[in-house]
Structure formats: structure tokens, C-alpha cells
Amino acid sequence: MNKASNIAAASNSNAAQELVRAMRPRQWVKNVFVFAAIAFSEDRLWQFWGPAGPAPILRMIGAFIAFCLAASAIYLVNDLVDIEKDRAHPKKRHRPFASGRLSPSVGIIAAGILIACAMPLAFALDPSMAFLGVLVTYVLVQGFLYTYWLKNVVIFDILVLATGFVLRAVGGAAVLAIHITPWLLLCMLLLALFLGIGKRRHELTLLEQGAGEHRLILQEYSVPMLDQMMSIVTASIIMAYSITAFLAPVAPQEPYPMLMVTIPFVIYAIFRYLYLIYQRGEGGAPDELILKDWPLATSVLVWGLTVLGVLLFFPN
Template identity: 30%
Template sequence: MPSNDDLPPLCVDLDGTLITTDSAFESMLQVLRRRPWMLLATPWWLRRGRAHLKRRLAENGMADPALLPYHEPVVSFVRNEKAKGRRVILATGSDEMVAGPIAEHVGLFDEVIASDGHTNRTGSDKVEAIGARLGDGPYDYIGNSTTDLPIWADARDALVVLASERVRRRLEAIKTPSRVFPVDSNRPRDLWRSVRPSRWIRNLLLFVPLLPAYRAVEIADWPPALVLIAGFIAFCACASAGYLFNDLVDVEPDRRHATRKQRPLAAGRVQSPALVAIGIVLVLAGLALGGLVGGAFALTLLAYLLLSTLYSMIGRASAPLQAVLLGALAMARVLAGAIMVDVAPSGWLLGFWSLLLLSLACAGIVGEARQSRSTVRPAAVHAIGLAAALASVAVLVAHLVGAPAPGLPRPWLFWFLVPLLVLWLARTLQRAMRGMLGGDPIVGSVRDPLSWAAAVAAALALALATGG
């Protein structure tokens, strides 16, 4: 491509400018996924300087350049400038092990200026490196943060990817930018989506021990409403923290996934430090509320968090393991509910709900596999889910046969639960195999009219059987 010596070189920052995320954090997330124990060494790496930290992170985990979220307006601008014959340089504080492959993938840069493990090419060090490369000639610079202020001050022209008004005000005190690229990052709507409020419906499992079918707790003996609400909110907070951690660990697989790539973190619409901060706040708030409910309840919450972490780290190693862990996470809610209402869970309750929830976990895995065409073998997981569903129905039948309730006016109505349960589970597994369920069987059932009809019929049978 012919060069245009009339135009000064264009220097482009990487983090938050060319890509919407931070390459060092991207490397850290790769280390978290592949070698989490290596993160314990980060304080020692940092003691030797930021450049050394970036180099060690790059050595232990680099993101795939093809999967990174790029800031398309900036990429288009650079492409147009390159087409004019302009010399384009990627000038970044990221390590050269990271910057080089990204520059090669984008295919628009003539040169790369980056940190080398000894010198952190940010601020005045970047100005010095650019000057040495260009012989102190004029250049234009695109950046996004306060660390870019010295480069903008030295550049002929300043172009800014606007991440905050504070950066813009400080830049305008130096010079007026010739172009501002708007960016939508960490918007409240995307942060709200990241905590998955649609999945809080799963936490209604906390109230299973209050169902009249169990006759475990009379209404007069229920805990105060504030205790029930606090327990529910505590589980919502901790569950959302688990979802955020899962997003951080699975960011690269999510970007490869047909549907999960639209999640805010995977798409680059929220930044990982923001999710880490929100997750910490949610965990602390959830455990604090759990402590108000009771010490045993708080310990159950903590066990749930540990199980959720285990799922994020190894849960997708195999579909059966994923199903077992998902079922265990759901069962933890039932057990926490029993603790919250001070009821010792019976053997039949544990058996029935553990099998039922395992079946639903399998349905969710099959539904997601059908939607995304993943490598999971849906037929095998479907078989496990079907076996668990039939076993849960068998446990229910055995309980109805062996535990009559003479004190109830119409206990025979409990038998209507059996065909309703069979109908609902069969439909859920069928919709999963057809790719109509999605990855969340509870949310999928809420959107299904026939599931609603079965739920209403079951509620009516329970109410009439217990004296309604």
C-alpha cells in the first residue's frame, strides 16, 4: 500500500480503545480459568513492577485475539486512515506478547510499541518510546484514559474514546480533541443483566418446606415474614455473585458460544473489575443477611457459594458432572429453606427433590446443547434426565402409598400430583430435546402455558387435599 508522507503517523492505544476491555485483565481471567493457583503469585510479580506483572500474566494466559471485543468505530476509523496510506502504530502499555498477536489479527498496523517485561509503556514512557520511533516527529494519538494525558499533550492531534467525562474534561484543559468516539460500557442496564435477575425465581425453592403437602410447618409457626424475605434476598445476592464469577471464568468459552456471547461481559459491554466489585458487595451483603436469619443458614449460604465456585471451575468438564453440580446447587436451596423454617428434612423430601432437580438440570443442559449445537451429546444427558424424572415420580408414589394422612379431609387428591408431575417432566424434557427450552428449565417453564396449567392444577389439588 502506498504511503502518504503528508499525514503524520497515527498511534492507537489498545486497552479501552482498540478493544473495549483491558488485555491485562483478560490475561488474568485466562489464568483464573486455566491455572488459578498462579494468581497467588501476582503480589510478588507486582512488586517487580507493572511491566513484569503483565509479562507473567501473558506467559500464563493469553486471550484469543479473534475473540476479543473490538471497538468497531475505532477499527473502522483506523482502517480508513490506513487506506489513505497513513502509517499506523499500535502504541500500548500492554505486553508485547499480547499486543503483537492482536496487531497481527487486526492486520492494520505497521508497527507495535508495547511493554517488554521491564519497561511499562504508559504515560511519559510511552511518549519517549513514540518519540524514539518517530524521531520526535508529529503524530496523532487515540486513547481513552488519564494515563494517556501525557501522550495527548505531546501529540499533534488528540482523538479520544470517551469512557468518562472526567477524562474528557482533563483532556480539554490541554487541547481540544478533534474527534470523540462514544462508548457504552458499564451501563446500569448491562450490569443489571449480568446479575441475572430472571434466575432469582430459582430461589423460590427455599419455600418448599412450607408447602402444605409436607405438613412440616403450620402457618401459625412460620418464621416472621421479614426472616423469610431476608433469606430469599440473601440467596438472590449470593446466587448473583456466583453468576458473575461464572461469567469471569467462562468469558472465553462464552465468546465462542452461539448465545452466551451476547452476555454483557463476553460482548465487552461491562468490564471485569466492575463485576468483581459488584460480586464482592453481593457476597458480603448476602452473608450478612444470612447471618441475621441464622448461623446455620449463613453456613449453608457459604457452602452454596463454594459449590457454585466449584461448578464454575470444573462444572463443564463433562455433562453428567455439570448435571450433578447444578442439581446440588438447586438442592442447597431446599436444604437452606428447611433450615430457615427450622424443619428437619425427611428422607422422602430429600430423595424426591434431589432426583427432580437432577432431571431439570439435565433438561437445561440438553436445551442449551440443542440451541447452541455444542459438543454435548444430548441423547445421553436426556437419558439421565429421564431416569431421574421417573425415579422422582416413583419416590412420590412410594410416599403416597406408605404415608397416609388421616388428618386431612381429602388426602386422595394428592394422587393427582402424580400424572401432573409426569406430564410436566415429560413436556420439559421433550421441549429440551427440540431446542425450545433454553438453558434454564425453570425460566423456560414459566414461559410455557401448559406448564402454568399443570402448576395451577397441582396447587388446586394441594389446596383441596389439605382442607382448602
Template identity: 35%
Template sequence: MKTIIKRLKTLSHLIRTRHWVKNTLLFAPLIFSLNLFNIPYLIYTILAFFSFSFVSVFIYIINDIKDIETDAIHPVKSKRPLPSGDITKKNAFFIGLFFFILGISLSITNLKCLIIVLIYFFMNLLYTFKLKRVVIVDIFVIALGFCLRVLMGAVAINVNLSNWMLLATFSVSLILGFGKRRHELVLLKEDASGHREILGEYSKEILDIMITISTGLTAISYALYTMDPDLINKFGTDSLIYTFPFVMYGLYRYLYIVYHKSKGGSPEEDLITDKGILIAVLLWGIMIIILLYFHNLFRFSSIFLFKGILC
């Protein structure tokens, strides 16, 4: 039994199940198109989620195989299944290939989804073997990957995306990417470029500037999204701006753990483990659902509360 549990843990670490939380972005178009309770659309989105997650597994494994030597001397990555020797490169490759085929099969009936997931796959192959060593472009590729997640969620249910949503997704992804690079610089110090060549092209000062710019862009693009007249007309409410404080708190909390706690190396784990970020995301999500799907109830409650204060 212990052996089985150990193998399952090794498999979970190999296929990066914790990273799948990033793929929940595929549900954003479902929610913001007012189709959350549309069962067929929900099923399509769930299938797209697993398709994207399974294809991503192969990317993670290919990257781990390529970087196995440098990961073996990394203080954190050395604990991964491949550099630690818990699994062979051959077995890992075939596991990744299995998940890739499974992921592709889930998108085979939707040509647009298939195209997007293949673009993501080949873009990340290019990243693994070349673009991860090109300064700034390496982070842009990561950010584009998040945009492709949102785009796949939209084409899975055949709805249009707001440009402001894409811009907000891209800009917040830049924060996570630059924050991750900064964490690596702080963690590895003088040995940074030896572990990851691109780190020699960055400095904490330039990354701080990039994080600041990206944070401002995220705040502005999200605020403009909530105040877009076309979307207000579509949603039937102008109250989405009330979710802005949760977004700002989440951003500030992330900056806090990057600068004060020297974290940020694994944004998906920070989302799960940092209580401040987790609470902000949950409250934001609850507010979004209430405002989009039960806005009349929210408006009535607000009026009632306002009258009570006046009285």
C-alpha cells in the same frame, strides 16, 4: 433516562434476576410444614431467599469472568454484559462482591443458614474451576444446589424435611441439568466441545437415557411423598395424590419442549415463558394450598359433587 434504563437492564442481566425464580424452592418447607400464614416464619424465609439469591450473584459473575472468552463466541451467551463489553470485569467483580457481602449479612443471625449458603458458594466455586469438566458430576453439583435451596428453607424456620421431598427435588433437578446439556449439544452441534469442554463427553443418546431415568425417579418419589403415612397424618389429608397429574403434565411438557422445540437451555426462562409449564405449576401450587390449608372444604366439596353425580 434511557442511559439509566439501559444500565439497570445491564445490571439485571449481570446478576441474573431471572434465575432467582429457582430460589423460590426455599418456600417449599414453609408451605409443606403448614406455616405459610405464620408471619415470622414467612419473613425468615423471605430473608433466606434474598440471602441465597445475593450470594448466587457472585457465583454467576465469577463464572462469567472465567468464561468470558468462550462466551464471546457463543450464539446466546455472547449477549451477556461481560462478553458483550457492556461492563468491565473489574466492575462486575466488585458488584458481585457487594451482593455476596449483602447476602452473607442476611444469614449472619442464623448459623445453619450461613453454613448452607457458604457450602453452596464454595461448592459452586469448585464447580466453576473444576467440576464443570467432570462428566455426570457436573450435573450432580447442579442438582445438589437445588437440594441446598430446599434445605436452607427448612433450617430458616427450623423444620424437618421429608426424604421423599429431597429425592424428588434432586431427581427433577437432574432432568433440568441433563436437558440443558442436551440443548447445548443440539444448539452448538459440531462446535459443542469447543464452547464447553464437557460437552465432548456427552452424546444425545446417553443424555436421553439419563433424562428418562430421572423422569421416572421424579414421578415415583413425588408419588411416594404424597402417600407417606407420616405426612398424611401430619397434613390431616390423603388428597395430595390429586396433585400428581399436574406434576406429570409439567414433566411431560418440559420433555416436549426439550425434544420437539429444542429448548431447555434455560429452565428458569422456560418456567416463565412456556405457558404450559407455567399453568401446570400455578395449578399445582393452588391445589397444594387448598389441600394442605383448606382440606376440609375440599373434602366437603368432593362429597357434595359425588352425591350430585349419584343423584
């Protein structure tokens, strides 16, 4: 009995570990974009920590958690739909469902539980239901339209993924009922396109002639085409962010727009990412890349600290 109980316990522990892995907690870093609403809103930073205490900040953290729950549910559904295709991929075949280490039924149940937790949390954070509406839109677009249809439509497959970043920023604004500059949304969209194009390029170069067998949509792309798109988006990001920094209503404008000091960090981070894509063949997992490449991670961290310092120590 003891031996059988130990085997069952070990099996349950392994299943739990594989489930957590399938939920892709490393990709939760994408959800930090919900906090962008604070830095680039039309309201001062310290207004979010007033006499009532840190409640607004806690709501932002709650919004981050809600997006993490919803995103993990979408990852589970996406892996279940692509289980056969992932088995033909040199890296994705090691994923829990594709490798057979995790039962599909466990994934279905877990995805349902995650959604069932995310939606009530969204309503509790914002009874006006604005944030709930954003989260529902995110699930419908990313979890259903993309998974079952748009990921097989050329160009739209990249654009739809990019909208996920925009919805995160909008969700962060909705949960606090604040307005954010439209330039920030454009920056989010362009950054997401930048990462998405880099990921498609990595898949093409990794799979080479077998790319279409893994994912039919890859047959519609070529490396030269993606390189052209990358060039356009790279220049657009730098210009859009520069305008965002110059015009941000929350930042001091005298004697000059103070947020312009953050532009060099953005340029370095973009160029560093291009270096990793073109010289080191990276880019397949942007969320992991930013965590393991210390120059890239440092540039992002310094950018964030500089933005925070400008907003806190230079009154508008």
C-alpha cells in the same frame, strides 16, 4: 459540561442495566424452592403464622432474598471465568461481559458486594448459624468448586448443579429450624438432574460440531447418552414425587393420602417439558421456559395452589 454530564449519566445507566442483566434476575425463580420446606415439613402450615405474627414467613422471604443475592454473585463470577468461551457461543456471546458492554472490574466489585450483603442477612435471619452454614456451602460448591473444577468433570458437572436445588430446600428448613421429609430432598435432586440434563442436551444440539470448542465437557456427552439419562430421571421423578405425596407427614392420610391429587399436575408438567425439549428444541434456559410457556406455567401454578388448598382446608 451539560453534554458531557449527560453522556456520563447515560453511560452509568447503561452499565447499571447491563449489571442487572448479568445478575440474571430471571433465574431467581429457582430460589422459590426454599419455600418447599413449609409445604413438605413435619409441621402444620398454620404453625408458621402464629400469635407472634408472620415472622416465620418473613424469615422465609429473607432466606429467598439471601439466596438471590448469593446466586447473582455466583452468576457474575461464572460469566467472568467463562468470558472467552461465551464469546464462541451463538447466544452467550451477547451476555454483558462477553460482548464487552460491561467491564469485568465492575462484575468483581458487584459480586463482592452481593456476598457481603447475603452473609450478614443469613446470620440475622438465623443466629444459630444453621442457615448461614447452608448458604456458605452453596457459595463454595456452586461458586468455586463448580466454576473452577467440577464443571469440567463428566457427570459431576450435572450432579453438582443439582445439589443447588437441594441446598435451597435445606436452607428453607434451616431458617425455620424444622424437619423435612427426605423424599422431598430426593425430589429436588431428581428435578434438578432433569433440568440439567435437558440443558446439556440443548447445548449439544444447538452447538452441534462446535460444542467442544465452547465447553470441553460437552465432548464427553452425546445426545443418545443424555436421552437415556433423561428417561431414567423422568421415571424416577414421578415415582419419588408419588411417594412424597403418599407419605408427606403434614398432609391428611384419611380416607386416603390427599396430596395424591397433585400427582397428575406433576406428570403433565414433566411431559410438557419433555415436549418442549424434543419437539421445540427448548430447554437451554429452564427458568425462562417456565415463564414464557403458559401451559407449563399454569400446571406449576395449579399444582402449588392445590398443595396449599390441601394443607389449609383438610386438617390432618
